[in-house]
Amino acid sequence: DQQVKQNSPSLSVQEGRISILNCDYTNSMFDYFLWYKKYPAEGPTFLISISSIKDKNEDGRFTVFLNKSAKHLSLHIVPSQPGDSAVYFCAASVAGSARQLTFGSGTQLTVLP
Amino acid sequence: DAGITQSPRHKVTETGTPVTLRCHQTENHRYMYWYRQDPGHGLRLIHYSYGVKDTDKGEVSDGYSVSRSKTEDFLLTLESATSSQTSVYFCAISERDSRLHGYTFGSGTRLTVV
Numbered sequence: 001d002q003q004v005k006q007n008s009p010s011l012s013v014q015e016g017r018i019s020i021l022n023c024d025y026t027n028s029m030f031d032y033f034l035w036y037k038k039y040p041a042e043g044p045t046f047l048i049s050i051s052s053i054k055d056k057n058e059d060g061r062f063t064v065f066l067n068k069s070a071k072h073l074s075l076h077i078v079p080s081q082p083g084d085s086a087v088y089f090c091a092a093s094v095a096g097s098a099r100q101l102t103f104g105s106g107t108q109l110t111v112l113p
Numbered sequence: 114d115a116g117i118t119q120s121p122r123h124k125v126t127e128t129g130t131p132v133t134l135r136c137h138q139t140e141n142h143r144y145m146y147w148y149r150q151d152p153g154h155g156l157r158l159i160h161y162s163y164g165v166k167d168t169d170k171g172e173v174s175d176g177y178s179v180s181r182s183k184t185e186d187f188l189l190t191l192e193s194a195t196s197s198q199t200s201v202y203f204c205a206i207s208e209r210d211s212r213l214h215g216y217t218f219g220s221g222t223r224l225t226v227v
Contacts (some may be wrong), residue, residue, distance in 0.1 A: 004155075006155075032213065034215045036215065041220070041221075042220055042221075043203055043205075043218030043219050043220050043221055044156070044203070044218050045218070046214060046215040046216070046217075049213050049214070049215060051213070089155055089156065091156075091215070099144065099207060100146070100158055100161060100171070101156075101158075101215065101216065102158075103148075103155040103156040103157070104155050105153055105154055105155040106155050
């Protein structure tokens with residue numbers, strides 16, 4: 001039973017355009033959501049996060065939107081650059097002593113020059 | 114990331130043999146985690162630690178054990194490796210306030226069980 005789902009295994013976008021990566025979740029107890037980026041042969045790196053009390057968080061070219069009623073979040077990258085080509089993981093956290101993260105299956109983003 | 118090191122980076126082992134993966138951190142973070150990454154599954158939590166000698170099971174803990182005798186080291190042991198444990202294993206560290214900044218991951222260990 002996947003509590004965090006990324007239904008698109010891959011996405012291709014032209015350089016300079018917007019990339020939109022989507023994530024759905026089922027556990028209403030999640031209170032923080034995070035996006036990670038992963039290049040081949042490297043560990044995932046933290047990109048951006050959002051608290052469940054907010055509906056938007058922005059950091060440079062990256063914006064995360066949260067729709068709690070739909071249990072849906074999305075990551076927008078504007079403008080997309082070839083260096084953004086990577087696997088993007090959505091993750092969610094429930095309040096607790098160890099702050100375990102539950103990850104989605106990832107979306108491979110390819111930005112075409 | 115310089116603050117977290119995994120060893121070995123690659124390993125091939127035979128079915129039925131014991132294997133130990135090591136995670137070493139220099140950040141003095143309290144929390145440490147072992148995840149495995151498999152196609153179609155993303156990252157799944159195996160075990161985690163919230164302090165020296167304090168560990169607990171994650172989502173996919175069967176066939177794995179862990180130990181943390183020092184703050185800086187978190188060991189993952191496959192007692193008797195099986196082909197289903199072929200995967201990429203990631204260690205991660207965090208502080209208590211990781212909600213907004215998440216974990217720091219190591220570079221991973223690619224394990225192949227033949």
